[in-house]
Amino acid sequence: MGAADPSNMRYGLVYQCQTCGASLEISPDAVVYICPYCGSASSLEGGGVELTGLMPTSADDVSRDIAGFLRSKAGKEARIRDVKVLMLPFWVVRQRVKTRYNGYRREYRSTGKNQYPVYVPVKGELDEEMTTIVYARAFEAVFGLEDLKERILSRLREAGKFDPVKAAKHAKLIAPEVSEQEAIERAKTIASETHRRRVQRMTTKLFDCYTEAEPLSTRLIMYPVAVVDYEREGRKYRASADASVNAPDRVLKAELPMGGRYRLLVAMATAGLVLLISLAAVLSQAALNSGFVEGEGALLAVVLPPAAAAAVGFFGSRRATAEHRVWRRGKRFQLPEIPVEAEDIIAKLRGGLP
Numbered sequence: 313m314g315a316a317d318p319s320n321m322r323y324g325l326v327y328q329c330q331t332c333g334a335s336l337e338i339s340p341d342a343v344v345y346i347c348p349y350c351g352s353a354s355s356l357e358g359g360g361v362e363l364t365g366l367m368p369t370s371a372d373d374v375s376r377d378i379a380g381f382l383r384s385k386a387g388k389e390a391r392i393r394d395v396k397v398l399m400l401p402f403w404v405v406r407q408r409v410k411t412r413y414n415g416y417r418r419e420y421r422s423t424g425k426n427q428y429p430v431y432v433p434v435k436g437e438l439d440e441e442m443t444t445i446v447y448a449r450a451f452e453a454v455f456g457l458e459d460l461k462e463r464i465l466s467r468l469r470e471a472g473k474f475d476p477v478k479a480a481k482h483a484k485l486i487a488p489e490v491s492e493q494e495a496i497e498r499a500k501t502i503a504s505e506t507h508r509r510r511v512q513r514m515t516t517k518l519f520d521c522y523t524e525a526e527p528l529s530t531r532l533i534m535y536p537v538a539v540v541d542y543e544r545e546g547r548k549y550r551a552s553a554d555a556s557v558n559a560p561d562r563v564l565k566a567e568l569p570m571g572g573r574y575r576l577l578v579a580m581a582t583a584g585l586v587l588l589i590s591l592a593a594v595l596s597q598a599a600l601n602s603g604f605v606e607g608e609g610a611l612l613a614v615v616l617p618p619a620a621a622a623a624v625g626f627f628g629s630r631r632a633t634a635e636h637r638v639w640r641r642g643k644r645f646q647l648p649e650i651p652v653e654a655e656d657i658i659a660k661l662r663g664g665l666p
Contacts (some may be wrong), residue, residue, distance in 0.1 A: 315365070327342075339487060343489060362531070370482050378553055390542055391543055400449070403490065408526040409526075414519045434515045441528070442506070443465065455588070487585040494537075531594060536556050549568070549569070589621045
């Protein structure tokens, strides 16, 4: 296979396959082209690219499975408007990740009725091999992308040599826009953030957290996904599905209409949680009156119950009045996603709990 010369290949959004000469329409940001006519794949910097992946099933099979899912979850009124089967590119980066950390954990100990904080040093190292899935598109977002990454991780052993010609009969081939080196850098960042979050759960205060990541192997994998648009009673919803042959479960993530039963369930769950928090507030008040809790513990006992009740009431009412709920494979009950800022606040409060 001849090396691909970008200056000779690019004509706007049209590229010429260096093997068969076919004209290919590819994103201007693509770093690899995949020819659906001869099956060749090459980097635009020059040199061939080895593709692995899972083959797609037919669009009819995908539509039939999705229609069955929607009948059971969204009702008989749900109608599929569009199903697009795409072969999406991902880099699989395996690396050795080491993180050294230093901080302390605050614990509370009691002497009779008195309670005092103890600061326990936390120091150590995390050392493990980590496999990270990096989406190889620069600016596109796909509904259910994180769920798809989990599915790819679970089926990596099934991925074999990929045939673009056969795959193109059932799906649209999407060219990678992220280079191998960029994927390695992104995987390092993901690994560092993963270890930092793990260490933060172990400590009240983190002083140092330094991560080193050594890449061990990389490969480019093509995975089929079905992007679905459907409607029910005039409202539009989305879903994503595993479009590979022999997929264990087809639908990965879906927006579902909010039925009256679900709204009632959320309202009852919210009321129950608020009631439990109220009972906890009564118990904490009794502990305060008895003098059992003092200092920072007393402040938390006063502040936390009303704050928690307000948060539960807010998120519960927001969920109960939402236009749709999100269903994800393997997760029976979906709570609203918590912003990163809120997670940081919760982590700090948890660190101060007796």
